Amino acid sequence: MKCSLCFLTLLLTVCWHPSVPATVGDARALQGQAIQRLERYMDHFRRTFDRSSLRSELVRAERELEQSVALFQRSGLLQGAAHSLVKLGDS
Numbered sequence: 001m002k003c004s005l006c007f008l009t010l011l012l013t014v015c016w017h018p019s020v021p022a023t024v025g026d027a028r029a030l031q032g033q034a035i036q037r038l039e040r041y042m043d044h045f046r047r048t049f050d051r052s053s054l055r056s057e058l059v060r061a062e063r064e065l066e067q068s069v070a071l072f073q074r075s076g077l078l079q080g081a082a083h084s085l086v087k088l089g090d091s
Contacts, residue, residue, distance in 0.1 A: 005009070006068065023071050023074060023075050024071075024072075024075050024077060024080075025042055026071055027067075027068045027071035027075065028068075028071045028080070029085050030064045030065075030067050030068040030071065031064070031065065031067075031068040031072075031083065031087075032065035033053065033061075034060075034061040034065045034068065034087065035061075035087055036067075036078070036086070037057045037058070037060060037061035037064070037089055038058065038061040038065075038087060038090065040054065040057060041054045041055075041057050041058045041061065041091075042090075045072060058091060061091060062088060062091050065084045065087055065088040066086075067086075068080070068081075068084045069081045069084045069085055069088070072084065
């Protein structure tokens with residue numbers, strides 16, 4: 001019984017890796033920030049036709065979306081990666 005409990009504890013420790021949820025959380029956070037930046041840039045452009053004043057925000061959003069794609073792919077969440085790629089195409 002004691003050996004089974006030790007084996008179960010070891011198995012749970014190996015299978016449950018805390019970096020996976022953190023990676024998914026990081027990817028979602030990056031994606032959310034990037035989408036907000038992208039929408040802010042697009043809204044500003046629609047209202048003012050000014051492309052240059054928020055250009056740095058657009059570039060930063062593109063980098064964040066690219067990073068989120070890599071994180072989602074590493075985590076095996078292809079739907080999240082695809083959503084980031086679609087938003088990257090919108091930029």
